[in-house]
Amino acid sequence: VLYGAVDQTRWAEGFPACGGQKQSPIDIQRQNVRHNPDLLEPVLTGYAAQKGNFVMNNNGYTVLINLPPSMVITRGLPGQYTAIQMHLHWGGMQMESSGAEHTLDGIRYIAELHLVHYNSDKYSSFQEAKDKPDGLAVLAFFFVNGHFENTYYRDFINNLAKVKYAGQSMNISSLDLRSMLPENLNHFFRYQGSLTVPPCYESVLWTVFDTPITLSHNQIKKLETTLMNNNTMWDYYRMVQPLNDRVVESSFVPRLRKGSMYRKPAQARWDFHSVFGIQNLQVTKSKEKKIELVWCHIKRLLCKT
Ligand SMILES: [Zn+2]
Numbered sequence: 608v609l610y611g612a613v614d615q616t617r618w619a620e621g622f623p624a625c626g627g628q629k630q631s632p633i634d635i636q637r638q639n640v641r642h643n644p645d646l647l648e649p650v651l652t653g654y655a656a657q658k659g660n661f662v663m664n665n666n667g668y669t670v671l672i673n674l675p676p677s678m679v680i681t682r683g684l685p686g687q688y689t690a691i692q693m694h695l696h697w698g699g700m701q702m703e704s705s706g707a708e709h710t711l712d713g714i715r716y717i718a719e720l721h722l723v724h725y726n727s728d729k730y731s732s733f734q735e736a737k738d739k740p741d742g743l744a745v746l747a748f749f750f751v752n753g754h755f756e757n758t759y760y761r762d763f764i765n766n767l768a769k770v771k772y773a774g775q776s777m778n779i780s781s782l783d784l785r786s787m788l789p790e791n792l793n794h795f796f797r798y799q800g801s802l803t804v805p806p807c808y809e810s811v812l813w814t815v816f817d818t819p820i821t822l823s824h825n826q827i828k829k830l831e832t833t834l835m836n837n838n839t840m841w842d843y844y845r846m847v848q849p850l851n852d853r854v855v856e857s858s859f860v861p862r863l864r865k866g867s868m869y870r871k872p873a874q875a876r877w878d879f880h881s882v883f884g885i886q887n888l889q890v891t892k893s894k895e896k897k898i899e900l901v902w903c904h905i906k907r908l909l910c911k912t
Pocket residue numbers: 694695696721803
């Protein structure tokens with residue numbers, strides 16, 4: 608599969624679905640989303656820390672971790688969806704260039720995590736589900752650049768070096784996927800779309816979360832520079848596709864700001880750190896929460912919880 612801008616426009620020659628009307632990714636425009644208060648927060652069952660044997664693999668386009676069938680989205684989607692794999696999209700070709708697939712008001716985040724699931728209520732396997740209109744569900748998360756190491760990504764980032772070259776794989780003996788995700792899963796966008804790689808089947812119910820995951824600058828750099836195929840592996844993301852007659856729904860009312868529509872999500876928290884001169888602090892989830900609470904106290908307007 609070739610990822611150049613011109614190459615991408617030719618995907619449909621070999622894979623007709625890539626030229627369809629419900630393709631992914633898309634640009635999510637906050638002012639055009641429809642708030643749907645009936646959208647329920649996805650409940651992720653079996654995502655907590657666990658021992659096992661998880662294969663992590665460099666497939667030449669991304670790093671992919673096979674997920675066990677014990678990970679299931681048990682609520683928040685039309686039926687139960689069983690996890691099959693996770694992988695990322697990132698940039699890095701030019702310094703500081705971003706590589707998320709979905710964009711938000713035209714802004715591309717640094718990277719994007721995809722958790723791929725299939726509808727296990729209706730289908731017996733991913734293979735059977737992958738080309739069905741109600742076959743798949745992908746949870747998507749954006750990454751932002753923070754000042755502190757995200758300790759929940761330490762193993763994952765360190766393991767990248769062990770699958771440096773395309774075709775290499777390794778076994779991971781423990782995985783704490785829930786901690787690798789934002790605490791708040793309440794705020795998300797939902798729309799019907801497709802796989803973002805050929806064969807581009809229009810079989811994916813997308814959930815794109817508004818709350819991003821924070822990695823340190825150093826962690827992002829490692830993500831962008833460690834993996835190789837023939838060259839450094841970067842910028843394997845698909846251009847945004849036309850929305851056509853689809854509507855993007857949101858579980859919340861997106862706040863629109865005057866001037867810039869772009870919300871810098873982690874700003875408040877890191878400002879707090881820099882104001883008080885705390886540097887090189889390893890932020891654990893509990894510390895993060897405390898800092899957030901203090902900050903909320905100072906600036907009540909920002910927080911609802
Ligand atoms: Zn993907």
